[in-house]
Amino acid sequence: MSLDKSAAAYWSANLRVISICLVIWATVSFGFAILLRPVLQMLPISFGGTDLGFWFAQQGSILTFIVLIFYYTWYMNRLDSEFGVDEE
């Protein structure tokens, strides 16, 4: 019984971190680079001759994706050993 409970807790912790990562994933790409670009353009930040939205579209989103995957990997390795489901 306790094992089932811990399996459920492990899975819901995993789902939580996946959701957080995917919200960030969508915000930088669909958000900053496309839909929210007009908002970013109103900020008084000039970035290499253009606005932050253009940077996110061409480079920023890719860099964020890399950080997200490594963060998820690090988080899950910790979670795996916490719940004792890591590989020996």
Next chain:
Amino acid sequence: MSQFTLNLIVVGASFLLYIGIAIWARAGTTSDFYAASRGVNPIVNGAATAADWMSAASFISMAGLIAFVGYGNSTFLMGWTGGYVLLALLLAPYLRKFGRFTVPEFIGDRFYSQSARIVAVICLLVISITYVIGQMTGAGVAFSRFLEVESSTGLFIAAGVVFIYAVLGGMKGITYTQLAQYCVLIVAYTIPAVFISIQLTGNPVPGLGLFSTHAESGVPLLTKLNEVLIELGFRDYTGLHTSTFNMLLFTISLMVGTAGLPHVIIRFFTVPKVADARKSAGWALVFIALLYLTAPAVGAMARLNIITTIFPDGTAAQPIAYDERPDWMESWEKTGLLAFEDKNGDGLIQYYNDASEEFASTAAERGWEGNEMVTFNRDILVLANPEIAQLPPWVLALIAAGGLAAALSTAAGLLLAISSAISHDLLKSVLMPKITDKQELLAARVSMGFAIVLATYLGLNPPGFAAQVVALAFGLAAATLFPALMMGIFSKKMNTQGAVAGMLVGLLATLLYIFTYLGWFFIPGTNMLENTPANWLFGISPLSFGAIGALMNFVVAYLVMKVTAEPPEHIQDLVESIRVPRGASGAIDH
């Protein structure tokens, strides 16, 4: 030494390297052949995945696509990288834990159904075969341009090399050749970009140079580029010139499609542990990003370089005379990919946007009678980069080897996905379940041979829709395989009926929508509606339909699941077990 001899030496040396690796990494078992015995280091697998993923399209075409459209084509940059986040978070670790060899195998076993397996095999074959045609034609073109042989001869040489290392080594041989191919292609791509970035901005990192100051004018590079483009009647580089809605949908389609491509997914079956599958996706993206962060810089800088070459004294002054054009223009004119036409007979090259109505009066004042750079093939950009920057001839030879490495590494990955679907999913799982491991290995090699022959044939006789098939491959991967895989992991209650109905609806809807606008089986003239934004359903471009197809798949699968029987207990237990890493079958000793 002539350029030709140099190209021959560099390309020949790279091929010897690939064949040497193949002999060293021979496959002895089906596990070797399908998954390199799950003994591949995650970082090595990351580099191999990057080479597997980056095709001739990424290496040769992408910078050109960005250069001539600017901001709008950032979709390719985000779409082709964002899919790796989906892979790492939603698919790769669980499919690795499941511990089998192919994508249809997961779908068939998880949905306890031979029809689900067969639908998945069909989707896989359509996706991978359409994709491989482009790689073979790309390799043929690269051969003919750099080694001055007939395009068909080039194709046979390319097919022969792939045959040796893919049939002999299977996934094991392919993995280590892809590692070598990644090194060749990234060096070839980066060197010319670094020199061009130093020339224009003084910054040796092209990705940073893109946002630096243009050394000559003292204003930011992108500001300078926007200025000269507008002065010649073009649309500015950083602005939005497409519909936001379609840009969004297209990006989603490319991301979801990337995550659903079987030849990419099977790479994650080769690592020893579940934790390695997550890590490996991260490394793959790092290696991909090395090229993808450079590509937008190559695009913008090349666009600016072309304009300043033609207008050396600024866009307000006279352009250069045709007789004084640089050598690289002359050599590319011979290929027909670059062409000039002196429309007003003044001997100078006027390059501007003659489709702009606002600019027409300015052009008339200056005595211009139309754009005189009548042809500029976008693929020239990357290939001519070393010449534009006046780099030594060995850099050009490196570009030739790099382009071939990009095409061959992707072709090999696709061929493995095709042959394993035939030998493992059709033969072993459906038609002849009793064959031994040895017989299956032989079957895998034979079907790999057939796949290469088919790909070579299609490469020689391309069905004339090379550009559109990419839309089809990504659209189908997004609308069929990705949703089925994701629901198989994240929904314990998803059953056969739901998964099969979802895949079929996704498959048919995507095919129907694409064929309606691009012609039935891409035969010109058979399209039922003209492919213009006014005709598109809710303004959705056929290229962007994958996202809609995926959504339909999810909705239909859920509704059908609700009214049909739950999956059996042992399947629900299976889903429980793939959700935790412990107990994954590790590397097999060899």
